[in-house]
Amino acid sequence: ETGVTQTPRHLVMGMTNKKSLKCEQHLGHNAMYWYKQSAKKPLELMFVYSLEERVENNSVPSRFSPECPNSSHLFLHLHTLQPEDSALYLCASSLGLGRGYDNEQFFGPGTRLTVL
Amino acid sequence: AQSVTQLGSHVSVSEGALVLLRCNYSSSVPPYLFWYVQYPNQGLQLLLKYTTGATLVKGINGFEAEFKKSETSFHLTKPSAHMSDAAEYFCAVSTGKLIFGQGTTLQVKP
Numbered sequence: 322e323t324g325v326t327q328t329p330r331h332l333v334m335g336m337t338n339k340k341s342l343k344c345e346q347h348l349g350h351n352a353m354y355w356y357k358q359s360a361k362k363p364l365e366l367m368f369v370y371s372l373e374e375r376v377e378n379n380s381v382p383s384r385f386s387p388e389c390p391n392s393s394h395l396f397l398h399l400h401t402l403q404p405e406d407s408a409l410y411l412c413a414s415s416l417g418l419g420r421g422y423d424n425e426q427f428f429g430p431g432t433r434l435t436v437l
Numbered sequence: 438a439q440s441v442t443q444l445g446s447h448v449s450v451s452e453g454a455l456v457l458l459r460c461n462y463s464s465s466v467p468p469y470l471f472w473y474v475q476y477p478n479q480g481l482q483l484l485l486k487y488t489t490g491a492t493l494v495k496g497i498n499g500f501e502a503e504f505k506k507s508e509t510s511f512h513l514t515k516p517s518a519h520m521s522d523a524a525e526y527f528c529a530v531s532t533g534k535l536i537f538g539q540g541t542t543l544q545v546k547p
Contacts, residue, residue, distance in 0.1 A: 363539045411480050424531040428480030
């Protein structure tokens, strides 16, 4: 595997289910990101991790719970979601954060989530 | 604070015509600038980036962009559009944090 991978690619869940999205990067990067992309809306940055520490949480509801067990893996745990949470969830990674890096981000293919 | 504005959420061109997607940025320090492309149901893929040096940057698939500091712009161009160029394009600026524009959907008509 190369680059950034995400599983599953498609997920349908009910509002009472609990599921997890997985992201893995094979680039040796130190920073990882979750984005939400809804139809006709800009990319929304949800969470940022640097060296396994959460450095940004952009007012995301608690029904989304991220986990970064190591610098290669990032999870997004989902519970009691709402239909408006249906979207494409993108994971990305970059070499690092801050002015010392150009912050070029490498994206996974995304997980298309549908909440019924 | 930094920001990026893409002028036009939807651009339509004929196959073979010039593609011009506009991006303006705001930054208090010299920025790094990026263009990404997203095909349907896929993640974002880097087209090109400007960090330092030559202001005309060439990317993949025949695209290029020019950094114009005086105009705070980083417009994306391609001389001749192909049907396969139909996608959504995102401009982004970084001065330590990557900020994306709202995206421009490019339609290519036969």
